[in-house]
Every structure is written in C-alpha cells, then in structure tokens.
Amino acid sequence: AQTVTQSQPEMSVQEAETVTLSCTYDTSENNYYLFWYKQPPSRQMILVIRQEAYKQQNATENRFSVNFQKAAKSFSLKISDSQLGDTAMYFCAFMDYRGSTLGRLYFGRGTQLTVWP
C-alpha cells in the first residue's frame, strides 16, 4: 500500500515570510500524481497544487511551489509571501495513475499551518 508521511504536525510563520511543508511517500509505482490540499476552518478541501510524477519540472501556482524529488520520494510545498488566509491544515496526497480513470487518494496526516501578523 502507498503511504504518505507528513512529519510536521504544526508549523507557524509570520505574514509575508516563506514556509516549507514537508512530505515523503512510499510507492513502487512509476507513474502517479501528487497533490497538496488545503483545508481551512470551513473544512472545504481546496486543491493547492498538483504534480505529475513523469514531469521533472516542479509545479508552481502563484505563491505556491513544490520541490519534487522523485528518487528521494519527497514532495515539499513552499509558500512564499505568506498571508493570513493561508492559515489552514495542509494535506499531502498521493494518487495512483490508472490511465483515463482516477485511482484513490492516499493522504498524509496533515500539517496545521498558522500565519501570524
């Protein structure tokens, strides 16, 4: 079974600073997807960023970027210019690749990020 590990239960950062959340995973698959989801206090799951394993280039979405190290099975999330609205639980997730259909998501335990003024 695939496992996803987030070793930082809680993190905090000052507004406008940069923070990096860690994630490692274990799989024997070669093709897969990786995601970072954000869950604010409303508890709505929001996709932050995704990465296809076959792409060597790290994904970037505005202030959010990842450092994908396939050999090391590492997938960290960097948040630049942190904003108060970034305060949320962040989940790293792994998805099997099954052609045109989606596989299941495997979630890490989450990292609670607090951005303070």
Add this chain to the structure above:
Amino acid sequence: GAVVSQHPSWVICKSGTSVKIECRSLDFQATTMFWYRQFPKQSLMLMATSNEGSKATYEQGVEKDKFLINHASLTLSTLTVTSAHPEDSSFYICSAEAGASGSYEQYFGPGTRLTVT
C-alpha cells in the same frame, strides 16, 4: 470550475435512527465518487468508492451494512448511516471525479457534520 455539493451540511439525529447524506456533482458527470470520514484534527479516511450503476467498494474495516452507499446516477451518490450511534458522529466528505475526460482531479464537497445523540 467543477462544483460538488453535499446535503445536509449539518444533521443531528437520535441514536438508532438512520440518516441519509447526498453528494451531487452540479456541473459535470461523475463516474466515480468517494466517501471519506474525518475526525477532528485528523486526516481523511476513505470509506468507500462508488461507481455509477454498480456496488460500492468498501475499505477494510468499514461496515457495508451500516454505511449504505448508492450511486444511482452520474450526478448523485448517497451515503446512508443506518442505526446510527454516537460513535458514528463525525464529518463526512464526498468527492467526485469526472471520469474519462482526461482529468485526474477529484472535486470535494463541503462536508456534512453528523451528530448522533
């Protein structure tokens, strides 16, 4: 973007009664829907995967007779908690994927908070 709704958003029921939670994809057809359970400050736990027109696939340890899942159409899946007990109190989240459209993304509903008294 794709929108998934859940109804109700919050429900209180008495022990021994049944409660039904609906998950709808509003602007796309979902061939596969997923049901998760989340306890406070914990990660999402996959309960079952449902495909339109077929029986749901339950994760190990999930009682299929207690958590009835029906995926009768491409836009609606329901989770019925039968003979609910206080230990069934939790936050239930559904997600939906758009099928063989090339998308590999799951779209999450806003969740349903179930309280059993």
